[in-house]
Amino acid sequence: MVDVFERERVMHGISRRKLTVLRSELVAPRMQRVTLGGAELEGFVAFGPADHVKVFLPDPADGKIYAPEFVDGRRVIPEGSGEIIVRDYTPYSFRPDAEDGPELDIDxxxxxxGSEQGGPAPAWAASAKPGSELVIAGPRGSVLAPVGAASAILVADESALPAAARWLDAFADTPVIGLFAVADAGTASYLASREGSGRELRWFTGEDRDAQVAEALRGIEIGEATFVFAAGEANSLIGLRKYLRRELGLPKDQVNVQGYWKRGVVALDHHASLDPSDPED
Ligand SMILES: Cc1cc2nc3c(=O)[nH]c(=O)nc-3n(C[C@H](O)[C@H](O)[C@H](O)COP(=O)(O)OP(=O)(O)OC[C@H]3O[C@@H](n4cnc5c(N)ncnc54)[C@H](O)[C@@H]3O)c2cc1C
Incomplete structure (x- = not known):
């Protein structure tokens, strides 16, 4: 039997790249696009819709970026390293053939x-200027979209909108329903260029937006060949995953639920189980 959800994996050599900010702009009410360039971008690849890079940020104490080195595939912390401040980000768009050299956008x-505590990543992005530096590593590998999916459902909050954009590109010829929870209704502009026939992109705002998304998902008939990707605040996704995997009994390959951040947690390890009381089988 053909597995419609089978996904090809492509591994990449791990490398660390020191990049320079070329420009920075607000592309949606709370979304800052930082465009990076530099000779070390040569050879960068990110084939998978949900690929991520490790972003190493300057230590606010001395302004220096501390990052591991990769020697023969091994991670080595340089002697005298200060605090390594690292977060996960989606390579929104990579243009290897840009006029003045390769460019990478990270949003x-x-x-x-408001009531939320900011972290070092948005603080850096908000003040990044042409010439500011950033170190990235990865992606270590890419998992491609399932080629046999007949349709897809994407669930995302703002942190996963760059991934949702990449999924929409990967599913160019596949009908997609998107359920997006955002603080500001104006954020819908972020995916405006990806609207079109076969796309139903629905936006939810308000304090209870994650709950609204979960409710909307319950109203959608999920077919046997419908792939579901959901990412955002980890706790808000526990019930949603339970619904998909346990209530509907959808197989693991059909459903990819990823906690991208967790309220009150600094630098969430997204490899940790979303729901320790119900680990993936
Ligand atoms: C695979 C993957 C891809 C990701 N891609 C992106 C991306 O493209 N763009 C993006 O913006 N984020 C993305 N994220 C999420 C990002 O890594 C986290 O939001 C990260 O915590 C940001 O670091 P920080 O410095 O903002 O906050 P931290 O120092 O990690 O946390 C400080 C505080 O901020 C809170 N917090 C963290 N993130 C958010 C948030 N989004 N909204 C509200 N409160 C938050 C935490 O709960 C904590 O209380 C991705 C995560 C993963 C795992």
């Missing part, structure tokens, strides 16, 4: 206002 959610 940072500026989440540091």
């Amino acid at each position: 940072f959610v500026l989440h540091g206002d």
